[in-house]
Amino acid sequence: MSKVRPISGKMTAAPWCVLPRRFFAWTLLSAALIGCATQANYVRYLDEWRGEPLLRLYTVMGYPTSEEKFSDGVSRLRYKSDNSYFNPPTWNTYTVDRTPYSDYSPGYWVPRVCTTDFFVDKTGHVTRWEINGNDCSMTEGRLKESLHAMGRPVPEK
Numbered sequence: 001m002s003k004v005r006p007i008s009g010k011m012t013a014a015p016w017c018v019l020p021r022r023f024f025a026w027t028l029l030s031a032a033l034i035g036c037a038t039q040a041n042y043v044r045y046l047d048e049w050r051g052e053p054l055l056r057l058y059t060v061m062g063y064p065t066s067e068e069k070f071s072d073g074v075s076r077l078r079y080k081s082d083n084s085y086f087n088p089p090t091w092n093t094y095t096v097d098r099t100p101y102s103d104y105s106p107g108y109w110v111p112r113v114c115t116t117d118f119f120v121d122k123t124g125h126v127t128r129w130e131i132n133g134n135d136c137s138m139t140e141g142r143l144k145e146s147l148h149a150m151g152r153p154v155p156e157k
Contacts, residue, residue, distance in 0.1 A: 073122035
């Protein structure tokens, strides 16, 4: 690694070496502050909905994707989210023993979906919930925001 020698004679890192280190440090700090999205956080959020009136659910969550009423008077409100994305195709070029090779990787869809069902009794209160999918998660920050919007304290871990 090349070093820049200032007039004082003291060795310091070249400016282009310092920048990546600072960027890496900020990236780590940002990741630590944002937190990871976990299913446990989402479950903690959904547990707070038990006993809440249907009107409150509509106010905070919006109207469901679908609603189904059963013969016993219970309703199922289904909320679906789809955060799927497309990974574009890529060409990889590499050399083995001075012979160039190329590989083509076709693009593909990465499914990220979550279905959340709330069950509401005859009196219009949430009794239970069910989730299905691979993207049913929430960050710690989003959990705190959502519980605050509901007027609830954030439960301790």
